[in-house]
Amino acid sequence: MGDEIETTKDKYSILLPTYNEVENLPIIIWLIIKHMKDSGHDYEVIIIDDGSPDGTQDAAKQLQKIYGEDKIILKPREKKLGLGTAYIHGMKHATGNFIIIMDADLSHHPKFITQFIEKQKSKNYDVVSGTRYVGDGGVSGWDFKRKLISRGANFLTQLLLRPGASDLTGSFRLYKKDVLEKLIKSCVSKGYVFQMEMIVRARQLRYTVGEVPITFVDRVYGESKLGGSEIFQFAKALLYLFATT
């Protein structure tokens, strides 16, 4: 009776897997805090560092002191153990009902997180995926060859798998926590093709997927990786998913 207080109980846990991101980590955290504070959503950042030798964890500890241990949570692991298990590890400590996963290398801009959240709310999507291939989405710092491989691989994937999402290998996404748990359990691939399997399995399990165009700025510090072995991994995963889903 009286004042209606708008209380949204939603909380967003942002998972940041890191390996040697000592230069990028403070910047990405600063950007996340800036945009999440403005948006008014409840959130936390969980840093899952795989034993980086470059001092990433020291940087994380400094950031904890600045922003508080309730906002920045550090859950390191001893060594590099892969993305899927990093998410499982991070989720165990997540207190939010939504999980946002993104790269810590500044290629994913935290300003899109609020758009992801709005998109999710608009139709109660199970998954919201960032896409470089639609609308205002795009990439920066890619040459012709890189674009050709990316577009070619995407065309082939759309043709063979009809996944119902335009960007399969992107890793900037928002999930309902229980949905992410189920998806991770149903995925077998490792490495970056894991992202592709997640979205294909989402379609297979009849989850709804919303999309938000994002700009992808290729690694500012550090090296970007796309070699023969990545292409081989991709082809293998594509054929595997083609034959099994």
Place this chain on the structure above:
Amino acid sequence: MTKLFEWLAVFGVLGAVWLSLVNNKIECALIKQHPTLILFSPVIFLALFGFYAATVVLYRVFTFNNCEKAAAELQEEIQEARTELTKLGFQFKDNHD
């Protein structure tokens, strides 16, 4: 049904139709007039599809947004973050500026 079986099913049906046309199992004047066209139709379709695929992929490569503005903004934000974090007492491991 997996995607593989969907593809096999569709190609199976198309293949069966093609085979019956080539072997004159279906009577049709048009087919009798163009026997070579029917015989090579799979190759023709494949070539046309290849042309379509190449056109679409190249079109998308050339219209792929170059987010130069986003990249420039990020550079500015990095500087801003470094300045503010330093004020907050964060010690950067190296000096990039």
